[in-house]
Amino acid sequence: MREADFAGDVHLVGGQQTIQAFRDIDALDELGVVVMPVLLGDGLRLTLEKSATTPLQLAGSRTFPDGSAEHRYTLVRDRD
Template sequence: MRIRARMAMSVDGYVTTPTGWPAHTADPAFASGASHGIREFLQDCEQALMGRTTFEPALGHDRWPWPTLQVFVLGSHRPAGTPDHVVTDSDPARLLEKLRAANQCGDVHLVGGPRTIQTFHALGALDTLELVVVPLLFGGGMRLTPALSPTTGLVLRRQRALPGGSVEIVYACEGSRAPLPDAPPGLR
């Protein structure tokens, strides 16, 4: 099991637009149907782990965003309308224990903002930070960097060009438990 955070960001380091939407939604390539690699990413995932702020907007959608994933939510309360199969807990370490107990060896998609990512990184649970840099400059929005310590050890595992000029960059977090299977031998 690897816990993998994947998010899009603008070239100037914002993970949301100035109006609060995820960075990839502003990219014309995404709007025209390019997945930015998320479909391939989700093929290896069996669980989604997220904060309540990311989870709550999904409750109003016509279509459940994680139809094939077990969902675990970090939050101080269980939001109204939360499906029974969704696991919630206010304690990140306890939620992580529940997630690990339920995991069948698949990866975990850590969905959320910088605060959620930092919470699980601080517990030593974040294995990879996967960024999709979209070719846009926002000049405002939520930044990735304030929540991650400058001492966070990141090791480049791979990068690739995506449609429309976006770039995927995958980093292993220092001290990660599992090497990426396609990492060059010198980087494991």
């Protein structure tokens, strides 16, 4: 998408495998996570168990009337 000089944002919805696939090709600039007020036992991982750690920086948050919250993170690529 970058090489094609695509103008605009691409919004992608998915889970572990989608996140990992886009991380693998360095095509993930921002990650949005919606937290819903429902208990799911042990919870769900966002990334595969053995995936590399990528630092994230909170870019913004918003809440919804149903009690859910969206958190947007940018990936910290270079740490000096």
